[in-house]
Amino acid sequence: MTTKKFDPASNIQSLKQFGEFGGVNPSITDSSTFTFMTAETMQDTFHGEAEGCFLYARHWNPSNKFLADALAAMEGTESGWVMGSGMAAITTVFLQLCNAGDHIVSSITTYGGTYAFLKNYLPKFNIDVTFVDITDLNAVEKAIRPTTKMVYTETMTNPLLQISDVPALSGITQRHGIQLVVDNTFTPMIFSPFLLGADIVVYSMTKYINGKNDAVAGAICASNQFVLDISDVNDGTAMLLGPALDPLRSSSILKNLHTLHIRMKQHSKNGMHLAERFKEIGLKYNYPGMPDHPQHELMKGMMNEEYGFGGMIAIDMETPERAAALMESMQFKNVGYHAVSLGYFKTLFSNSGKSTSSEVEESVQLEMGMSPGLVRFSVGLDNDIEATFQLIKESLKGF
Numbered sequence: 581m582t583t584k585k586f587d588p589a590s591n592i593q594s595l596k597q598f599g600e601f602g603g604v605n606p607s608i609t610d611s612s613t614f615t616f617m618t619a620e621t622m623q624d625t626f627h628g629e630a631e632g633c634f635l636y637a638r639h640w641n642p643s644n645k646f647l648a649d650a651l652a653a654m655e656g657t658e659s660g661w662v663m664g665s666g667m668a669a670i671t672t673v674f675l676q677l678c679n680a681g682d683h684i685v686s687s688i689t690t691y692g693g694t695y696a697f698l699k700n701y702l703p704k705f706n707i708d709v710t711f712v713d714i715t716d717l718n719a720v721e722k723a724i725r726p727t728t729k730m731v732y733t734e735t736m737t738n739p740l741l742q743i744s745d746v747p748a749l750s751g752i753t754q755r756h757g758i759q760l761v762v763d764n765t766f767t768p769m770i771f772s773p774f775l776l777g778a779d780i781v782v783y784s785m786t787k788y789i790n791g792k793n794d795a796v797a798g799a800i801c802a803s804n805q806f807v808l809d810i811s812d813v814n815d816g817t818a819m820l821l822g823p824a825l826d827p828l829r830s831s832s833i834l835k836n837l838h839t840l841h842i843r844m845k846q847h848s849k850n851g852m853h854l855a856e857r858f859k860e861i862g863l864k865y866n867y868p869g870m871p872d873h874p875q876h877e878l879m880k881g882m883m884n885e886e887y888g889f890g891g892m893i894a895i896d897m898e899t900p901e902r903a904a905a906l907m908e909s910m911q912f913k914n915v916g917y918h919a920v921s922l923g924y925f926k927t928l929f930s931n932s933g934k935s936t937s938s939e940v941e942e943s944v945q946l947e948m949g950m951s952p953g954l955v956r957f958s959v960g961l962d963n964d965i966e967a968t969f970q971l972i973k974e975s976l977k978g979f
């Protein structure tokens with residue numbers, strides 16, 4: 581007996597989503613409110629009981645539903661939900677699952693905004709957070725208290741590119757009856773965290789999923805019940821805080837989602853090429869696709885192989901000054917752009933300590949093993965990545 585392998589891209593492609601008039605793309609529903617023929621149907625819709633009916637676009641709208649359904653297919657979850665930013669998705673999950681007095685265990689290496697929210701914002705609600713080295717499973721388990729509601733991590737962490745052992749973490753959270761929430765922004769399609777045991781998967785779609793750096797958006801993939809809970813008109817966090825995604829945007833993101841599998845393979849191919857060349861010239865680099873990465877074997881066991889090891893790679897220039905000089909030279913030579921964010925078709929690079937992780941105190945950066953000269957690359961879709969490497973090499977002259 582052969583079991584068919586889970587494939588995120590084929591799952592998206594198996595959906596039949598077409599437009600009202602037979603358009604090959606679903607129609608864009610450019611309406612904030614929806615009309616009803618009977619008063620009773622409107623009432624039922626308010627209480628979430630009228631299947632297929634739409635009420636008001638902050639709650640649901642057809643364009644957002646098409647994108648949410650496609651994302652749920654990609655992850656293998658029952659449901660999806662799309663929002664105005666990745667931070668909206670992440671903060672919605674925290675605020676939905678935790679009440680005052682509750683506790684969260686989080687990886688210390690996360691996106692800077694997530695770290696800032698956990699560290700600086702949640703104390704307002706008397707929600708306590710313990711930060712741990714997520715690769716130390718004993719530390720994770722020890723940090724769990726009776727009030728702990730979830731373990732939070734990124735499948736591939738920002739910016740250290742550690743790999744979270746999702747199956748092992750899931751074993752811990754299940755034993756304690758709590759939720760495992762995973763941010764899969766760096767590795768869509770490469771990892772399927774829900775199938776590896778996560779309860780809730782969150783995304784910044786601003787990055788790889790959209791891939792064009794023309795929009796900010798986020799998503800949650802979870803159970804039907806969780807999506808009903810966050811959209812509940814009486815006490816749902818998404819419904820009441822209201823970070824709705826505009827349907828014009830969600831329809832453009834849906835079209836970009838359909839090329840994600842091709843893009844991820846090219847990003848990964850280029851990432852691997854740069855890693856191999858960096859090794860050859862003796863650069864201090866970090867890439868999970870190389871056998872010298874501490875979680876390389878773990879990643880091999882968890883990944884959907886055909887999508888590769890991803891497009892994120894870091895090098896260590898040791899000091900912020902050296903990092904700055906290299907980045908300015910690379911910008912000048914058109915290696916790519918000196919910019920934060922990732923998942924773009926051009927190569928982007930930034931010094932994490934001074935940008936996307938600047939919310940993390942310098943002492944904590946050092947404690948977690950983040951070099952002040954760390955240059956994080958989001959490798960682009962370059963057709964001739966060897967030519968790009970040669971430009972990087974030229975930029976490195978004199979160091």
Ligand SMILES: *Cc1c(COP(=O)(O)O)cnc(C)c1O
Nearest residue numbers: 665666667691738765784786797
């Ligand atoms: C960018 C990013 C976020 C935040 O997403 P926004 O869309 O900018 O709100 C969260 N997590 C990770 C890993 C990110 O890279």
